[in-house]
Amino acid sequence: ASTDPGYALERESRQDRTLWRFAKRAPKTYSITYRVESYDPYLSPEATFVSDRRAVALGYSTFLVPLELSDYLPCTIRVRIDAPKSWPVWTSWQGDGSQFTPQSVHELWSGGLVAGKFKESRLESAHCGVTVLTEDRGAARGLNVANRLLPVIRESVELFGAAPNSKFLEVMALYRTMPMTDRKSRMMGVSENNSFFCLATADRYQDLEQITLLAAHECLHFYLGGAIVPKPKPPFNNSPELIWLIEGVTEYLAHELMVEASVMKPARFNEIVESKRKQVKEHEYASVSLAIAAGKFNRAETYQVVYSKGFLIAQALDQYMAEQSGEGAFDAALRDLFQTHNFNETHEWVTASEVKAIFEAHCPGAAAWIETYAEGSVAHPNVSDASQSE
Ligand SMILES: [Zn+2]
Structure with a gap:
C-alpha cells in the first residue's frame, strides 16, 4: 500500500499482525492505493483473491482502516478498482461500476466486490432482487438457485415488514467451487452486508435443497445477525x-x-x-x-x-x-x-x-x-x- 506523496507509510510487523503508520501527521484527506501483484492460492483460496480471469475482495480482508475510527461513524470513503475494461464488477456498495462509496467503515468492512468472468443470473420483484454469480463449472446452477432464492427473500421481507437497510433488499450471492482436499465434501457460507459468499466442493452443488437452505440462512442473517443482533462470530463469545x-x-x-x-x-x-x-x-x-x-x-x-x-x-x-x-x-x-x-x-x-x-x-x-x-x-x-x- 502507498499514500499521497509526502505521507509515506512505515510498516511494522508484529507477531500476529502488520501495522502501517504515517511517517508524519496524517492529512485530513488521504488516499491509500493497493496494488495487487500476486496472491497465494494456498493462503486465501476462498475469500480475497486475484487471478488472470477474476477477482474477489472481502472488505475486512482487504482494506486498511485507521484504528481510532469508529466502525459506524459516517465517513467519506471512495473505493476504486482498476480492473481490465472487459471485466464486469459487482459489489454490495453503492457506486457506478468502477468507483464505490461505502457509507461507514462498517459498510466498507462488511461489504464485498466481485469482478471478472463470472456468470450472472439476476431476478427481481417488487421489494427485493437477487444476483447469483457462479464460475464456469457451477454456471448451470445459478439460475436454479436464483429462482428458489427470490421467493424466500420475498418471504423474509414480508415477515419483517421491510428490507433491513433501505426500501429494497438487493442480494448479491457468490458461489465458488473449492477443491476436495482429503476427499472431504464441504460447504460453507459467509454472510456480509446484503451479500453472501458460498464455497463448496463440486459434489455439494448437486444438492439444490442444501444450497438453497444455506442461501436462505445467510439471507436471514441480514436481519438476525445484521440489523437486529450483532453478526454471529463462532464461538459466539460476543453474544x-x-x-x-x-x-x-x-x-x-x-x-x-x-x-x-x-x-x-x-x-x-x-x-x-x-x-x-x-x-x-x-x-x-x-x-x-x-x-x-x-x-x-x-x-x-x-x-x-x-x-x-x-x-x-x-x-x-x-x-x-x-x-x-x-x-x-x-x-x-x-x-x-x-x-x-x-x-x-x-x-x-x-x-x-x-x-x-x-x-x-x-x-x-x-x-x-x-x-x-x-x-x-x-x-x-x-x-x-x-x-x-x-
Ligand atoms: Zn448462521
Whole structure:
C-alpha cells in the first residue's frame, strides 16, 4: 500500500499482525492505493483473491482502516478498482461500476466486490432482487438457485415488514467451487452486508435443497445477525445468550420460509425436523445450554448440534406462543423486534433482556420460557407431530 506523496507509510510487523503508520501527521484527506501483484492460492483460496480471469475482495480482508475510527461513524470513503475494461464488477456498495462509496467503515468492512468472468443470473420483484454469480463449472446452477432464492427473500421481507437497510433488499450471492482436499465434501457460507459468499466442493452443488437452505440462512442473517443482533462470530463469545435467536431462529426460519415460498414440501420439512431431533438426542452435548455448547467446544459437529438444537427450540417457542397468544404471535414479535431495534436506525445493539421483553409483550410467559429452554439447559419440549407444517 502507498499514500499521497509526502505521507509515506512505515510498516511494522508484529507477531500476529502488520501495522502501517504515517511517517508524519496524517492529512485530513488521504488516499491509500493497493496494488495487487500476486496472491497465494494456498493462503486465501476462498475469500480475497486475484487471478488472470477474476477477482474477489472481502472488505475486512482487504482494506486498511485507521484504528481510532469508529466502525459506524459516517465517513467519506471512495473505493476504486482498476480492473481490465472487459471485466464486469459487482459489489454490495453503492457506486457506478468502477468507483464505490461505502457509507461507514462498517459498510466498507462488511461489504464485498466481485469482478471478472463470472456468470450472472439476476431476478427481481417488487421489494427485493437477487444476483447469483457462479464460475464456469457451477454456471448451470445459478439460475436454479436464483429462482428458489427470490421467493424466500420475498418471504423474509414480508415477515419483517421491510428490507433491513433501505426500501429494497438487493442480494448479491457468490458461489465458488473449492477443491476436495482429503476427499472431504464441504460447504460453507459467509454472510456480509446484503451479500453472501458460498464455497463448496463440486459434489455439494448437486444438492439444490442444501444450497438453497444455506442461501436462505445467510439471507436471514441480514436481519438476525445484521440489523437486529450483532453478526454471529463462532464461538459466539460476543453474544452467548442470544445464540438461540441468532442461529436457532435463523435456521428455523430458513426452513419455514422455504415451505412458505413453496420451494420445500411440508413433508420434507417434517423429515428434517425428525432428523434434527435424532441428531440432538444422540449427541453428547445435547443436555447443555446452547451458549455452553457453542462457546466451549470448537469442533465442527458441535456447531451442527447448536444449529439443530437452536432450530428445535425456535420451533417449540413458535408453537408455545401460538398456543398462548394465537397463531402468528412469534412472527409478530420478530417484526416488532426489527422495527424497534434495527441497528441501522438506533445504532445500539439490542440486549438479551430487551429481546425477552418484546417476546413477553406478544405472549405473556414467553420471557420465562426463553430463560428456561433457550438460555438455560432444561430440555425443551418437542412440537407435537399434529401441529407441524401440514
Ligand atoms: Zn448462521
